[in-house]
Amino acid sequence: MGGEVVRGVEWEGLRKHFGEVEGRTLRELFAEDPGRVARMGVQAGDLFLDYSKHRVTDETVGLLVALAEKAGLRDAVERMFSGEHINVSEDRAVLHTALRLPADASLHVDGQDVVADVHEVLDKMGAFAEKIRSKEWRGATGEPIATVVNIGIGGSDLGPAMAYEALLDYADAGITARFVSNIDPADLDGKLRGLDPATTLFVVSSKTFTTIETLTNARVARSWLVDALGEDAVGKHFAAVSTNAEKVAEFGIDTANMFGFWDWVGGRYSYDGAIGLSLMVAIGPARFREMLDGFHTIDEHFRTTPFEKNMPVLMGMLGIWYTDFFGAQTRAVLPYAQRLHRFPAYLQQLTMESNGKSVKADGSPVEVDTGEIFWGEPGTNGQHAFYQLLHQGTRLVPADFIGFAEPFADQAGMHDILTANLLAQTSALAFGKTAAEIAAEGTPPEIVPHKVMPGNRPTSTILAPKLTPRVLGELVALYEHVVFVEGVIWGIDSFDQWGVELGKKMALGLEPALTSEEPPGDFADASTESLVRRYRALRGRRV
Ligand SMILES: O=P(O)(O)OC[C@H]1O[C@H](O)[C@H](O)[C@@H](O)[C@@H]1O
Numbered sequence: 001m002g003g004e005v006v007r008g009v010e011w012e013g014l015r016k017h018f019g020e021v022e023g024r025t026l027r028e029l030f031a032e033d034p035g036r037v038a039r040m041g042v043q044a045g046d047l048f049l050d051y052s053k054h055r056v057t058d059e060t061v062g063l064l065v066a067l068a069e070k071a072g073l074r075d076a077v078e079r080m081f082s083g084e085h086i087n088v089s090e091d092r093a094v095l096h097t098a099l100r101l102p103a104d105a106s107l108h109v110d111g112q113d114v115v116a117d118v119h120e121v122l123d124k125m126g127a128f129a130e131k132i133r134s135k136e137w138r139g140a141t142g143e144p145i146a147t148v149v150n151i152g153i154g155g156s157d158l159g160p161a162m163a164y165e166a167l168l169d170y171a172d173a174g175i176t177a178r179f180v181s182n183i184d185p186a187d188l189d190g191k192l193r194g195l196d197p198a199t200t201l202f203v204v205s206s207k208t209f210t211t212i213e214t215l216t217n218a219r220v221a222r223s224w225l226v227d228a229l230g231e232d233a234v235g236k237h238f239a240a241v242s243t244n245a246e247k248v249a250e251f252g253i254d255t256a257n258m259f260g261f262w263d264w265v266g267g268r269y270s271y272d273g274a275i276g277l278s279l280m281v282a283i284g285p286a287r288f289r290e291m292l293d294g295f296h297t298i299d300e301h302f303r304t305t306p307f308e309k310n311m312p313v314l315m316g317m318l319g320i321w322y323t324d325f326f327g328a329q330t331r332a333v334l335p336y337a338q339r340l341h342r343f344p345a346y347l348q349q350l351t352m353e354s355n356g357k358s359v360k361a362d363g364s365p366v367e368v369d370t371g372e373i374f375w376g377e378p379g380t381n382g383q384h385a386f387y388q389l390l391h392q393g394t395r396l397v398p399a400d401f402i403g404f405a406e407p408f409a410d411q412a413g414m415h416d417i418l419t420a421n422l423l424a425q426t427s428a429l430a431f432g433k434t435a436a437e438i439a440a441e442g443t444p445p446e447i448v449p450h451k452v453m454p455g456n457r458p459t460s461t462i463l464a465p466k467l468t469p470r471v472l473g474e475l476v477a478l479y480e481h482v483v484f485v486e487g488v489i490w491g492i493d494s495f496d497q498w499g500v501e502l503g504k505k506m507a508l509g510l511e512p513a514l515t516s517e518e519p520p521g522d523f524a525d526a527s528t529e530s531l532v533r534r535y536r537a538l539r540g541r542r543v
Pocket residue numbers: 153154155156205206207208209210211214267268353497500
């Protein structure tokens with residue numbers, strides 16, 4: 001499966017074809033075939049993708065689709081959706097798609113009625129969120145909750161934080177959310193500033209409930225609350241989201257206020273379940289469910305649409321095309337929506353923790369580059385910062401531009417100016433400006449080379465009607481499945497993350513060396529030892 005197609009017949013066919021396409025420009029491709037625009041557009045739910053500004057022909061698309069077929073992508077999709085243990089290194093099912101199945105759907109996995117479990121938790125979250133939003137839930141002093149502080153990190157932070165920011169215009173109950181993640185004390189300190197313990201609810205979010213950052217922040221937050229309101233206040237001011245009820249109880253949070261999920265939901269795939277609790281409190285259960293419908297729409301599209309019109313398949317295969325044939329290292333994601341300012345950061349975990357692997361699912365080494373480096377900033381800000389490199393630098397940076405037709409609120413035509421910028425950038429990136437065109441404007445000859453815009457820089461444009469809860473769900477599901485497609489082609493396990501473990505363990509081992517009164521002991525390496533001594537000296541400790 002999967003990785004076996006790398007360097008196979010279809011792969012080599014693509015390599016040969018790449019030799020023919022590499023030297024062609026988008027100007028030529030468009031001049032020869034203006035009809036490509038009509039053919040290279042696909043709709044999935046509310047999302048429209050224009051991929052005509054990619055360095056591909058119909059033949060390229062045909063070959064990429066054939067590679068996906070040969071890799072067994074169809075089967076792999078079914079295996080994921082039906083709950084097979086495709087996360088082989090952890091022997092787990094991968095069922096984030098079950099988090100958004102409608103209540104009348106049916107899915108039994110490992111003897112468990114997954115749909116019933118999911119909806120039981122959603123209903124419990126909904127009831128809790130409504131109590132807080134309606135002010136029926138009162139804090140220890142009888143006041144309603146004004147602020148929800150989510151304490152979590154990685155998948156237990158990035159998803160709800162990104163989505164809360166994205167959907168801020170839908171937070172209609174006067175309840176704001178804050179997100180604390182970093183073990184740097186500055187994070188919690190900054191986020192607690194200005195808050196009244198009497199009106200603050202903490203949601204401690206951790207799949208494992210063993211993550212040191214989260215538990216430490218939660219402990220400090222607990223003291224902050226208890227110092228102000230006493231020990232008895234904890235029950236009214238702390239909730240937990242976890243798969244680990246035992247640890248939640250051990251920490252001292254009433255499991256009646258705990259919202260569960262399952263080992264078949266990866267941390268980075270979890271905010272559409274209980275990890276989204278703080279988001280649900282802010283926007284309400286109905287809008288949260290609209291968001292889930294959006295996710296589900298794309299799940300169905302991915303599962304049932306022929307590959308030639310399948311948005312995640314096309315985007316994933318384009319990722320393979322640029323990574324493994326053009327040798328691109330990164331993919332920029334450029335949302336023309338300020339509300340999506342955390343979307344690139346969210347995608348970094350989703351994509352890079354999933355596909356940053358150098359062995360295949362069977363443990364053998366991969367033979368080609370895997371894992372695109374995702375990065376980005378909202379437009380138009382990025383235009384005034386790093387787009388220079390995108391336009392005239394030596395590196396090829398394929399980019400996804402994301403835009404919306406309707407703003408939540410507009411002023412002075414600002415939204416149209418925003419969209420005009422998105423369109424101008426993708427056009428300039430694709431078609432550039434030649435030396436002759438620049439010279440014809442009267443530019444002095446010695447300046448002409450500086451002004452040449454090489455063009456031929458590929459982009460996707462994703463356009464949606466409006467950034468609603470539904471559309472956000474669609475966008476996130478789209479990228480989840482893009483990750484899946486790429487992982488299948490590379491033959492890797494996109495659902496484990498062993499690479500983060502070693503550093504965590506070493507930090508636990510190093511901490512005593514920083515704080516001990518004894519001279520630092522033996523170290524594995526001289527550089528680390530010298531830095532430990534320097535740090536201790538700077539902190540006035542014995543070296
Ligand atoms: O939710 P938790 O168990 O606290 O885990 C939080 C995060 O920490 C880990 O280091 C993983 O790399 C992430 O995938 C995970 O989302």
